[in-house]
Amino acid sequence: MQDKKKQILEAAIRCFARKGFHAASIQEIADELGMAKGSIYFYFKSKDDLLISVFEYYVEMLFDRMEGLPEEKGLPPRERLMVQLERQFAFFRDHLDFMRMLMKEPVTGLHPEIRELMLRFRSRIKVWNISHIIAIYGDRAEDFSGDASILLSGIVGQYFEAILLEEVKLDDRRLSRFIVKRLDDLMHGIQLADEAPIMPKPNLNKLRELAGLPVETMDGKKALLQELRHSLTASDTSSADEKEDLLSILRQLEDEVDKPAPKRLFVRGMLALLKQNAPSAWHTNLERLEEQLKRS
Missing domain, CATH: 1.20.1440 (de novo design (two linked rop proteins))
Known part of the structure; x- marks a missing residue:
C-alpha cells in the first residue's frame, strides 16, 4: 500500500475513534495530517469509501497476524493455536483506536458493503476457530465444533473487552496459553457430558465460501x-x-x-x-x- 494512502487510513481511524464516523469530517482528517482536503479525495471517493477501506485494511492486517508462519508448520496443533492467539492479542493492543471505533457506534449499519465485510469477517473467524479445534481434538470434535467455536470466541472477546474498556495490562503469552488450557477443559467436559450439540455441525466449505476463501477439495x-x-x-x-x-x-x-x-x-x-x-x-x-x- 502507498505510504500516503496508509497515512490517511490511520489518521481516519484516529478521528473516527475520537468522534465517531458521523461526527468526524474529511476536513478534520486532512487537518490531522496537515494536508489539503482535496488530497484525500484523490485516494478515496467519499467518507463511506474511506470507512470501507479502513475496515479492509485492519481486517486484513488482523488475519495476517492470525495466519500461521512457515516456521510454525512443524509445531503441534495446540502450540500453533497458542502462538497465533498471542499475535492476535498483540495486534489488538497495537490498534486500540480501531477497536474503539467499533465500540463508538454501530458502524455495521452505515453501508451495505460494511455489512458484507463483517459477514466475511465472522465467517473467517469461524473457519479459523473450527480448523484449530479439529486439528487439536480430532474428527471426534467435529460435531461439537460449532459450539466450541462460539465458546472460544466468547472467551477471547471478553479478554479483548477487558483490555479495551478496563485497560487491564495482560501478558499475551501467558493469556494465550491459559485460554488454550481452558479450551481443553471445555472440550473434555463436552465429550464427558455425552449430550447432543446445540449448534448444527458446521459446513467448513460453505463457511470458507462465505469468508471469501478458496473451498478445500482435498479429502x-x-x-x-x-x-x-x-x-x-x-x-x-x-x-x-x-x-x-x-x-x-x-x-x-x-x-x-x-x-x-x-x-x-x-x-x-x-x-x-x-x-x-x-x-x-x-x-x-x-x-x-x-x-x-x-x-x-
Missing part, C-alpha cells in the same frame, strides 16, 4: 498426509536418514490412499511404521489419520 486423508510431509520438511529434530525414511513411508501411503481400492494391510503396515518412528508432535495427526483410514 481429509490427503490433507493430513500433506501436512505431515510439510512438518517433516520444516523440522530440524530428525537426522537426514530418519527424514528420508519417514518421507518414503509417507509417499508410499499417499500413493496407496490415492488408489480406487487401497490395500488395507499395506496401509495398516505403513501407518504402524509411522507411529513407531515419527516425532511425538505427529501424535494427534496420526490418530486422526488412523480414524479416517478405518472409515474409508
Whole structure:
C-alpha cells in the first residue's frame, strides 16, 4: 500500500475513534495530517469509501497476524493455536483506536458493503476457530465444533473487552496459553457430558465460501498426509536418514490412499511404521489419520 494512502487510513481511524464516523469530517482528517482536503479525495471517493477501506485494511492486517508462519508448520496443533492467539492479542493492543471505533457506534449499519465485510469477517473467524479445534481434538470434535467455536470466541472477546474498556495490562503469552488450557477443559467436559450439540455441525466449505476463501477439495486423508510431509520438511529434530525414511513411508501411503481400492494391510503396515518412528508432535495427526483410514 502507498505510504500516503496508509497515512490517511490511520489518521481516519484516529478521528473516527475520537468522534465517531458521523461526527468526524474529511476536513478534520486532512487537518490531522496537515494536508489539503482535496488530497484525500484523490485516494478515496467519499467518507463511506474511506470507512470501507479502513475496515479492509485492519481486517486484513488482523488475519495476517492470525495466519500461521512457515516456521510454525512443524509445531503441534495446540502450540500453533497458542502462538497465533498471542499475535492476535498483540495486534489488538497495537490498534486500540480501531477497536474503539467499533465500540463508538454501530458502524455495521452505515453501508451495505460494511455489512458484507463483517459477514466475511465472522465467517473467517469461524473457519479459523473450527480448523484449530479439529486439528487439536480430532474428527471426534467435529460435531461439537460449532459450539466450541462460539465458546472460544466468547472467551477471547471478553479478554479483548477487558483490555479495551478496563485497560487491564495482560501478558499475551501467558493469556494465550491459559485460554488454550481452558479450551481443553471445555472440550473434555463436552465429550464427558455425552449430550447432543446445540449448534448444527458446521459446513467448513460453505463457511470458507462465505469468508471469501478458496473451498478445500482435498479429502481429509490427503490433507493430513500433506501436512505431515510439510512438518517433516520444516523440522530440524530428525537426522537426514530418519527424514528420508519417514518421507518414503509417507509417499508410499499417499500413493496407496490415492488408489480406487487401497490395500488395507499395506496401509495398516505403513501407518504402524509411522507411529513407531515419527516425532511425538505427529501424535494427534496420526490418530486422526488412523480414524479416517478405518472409515474409508
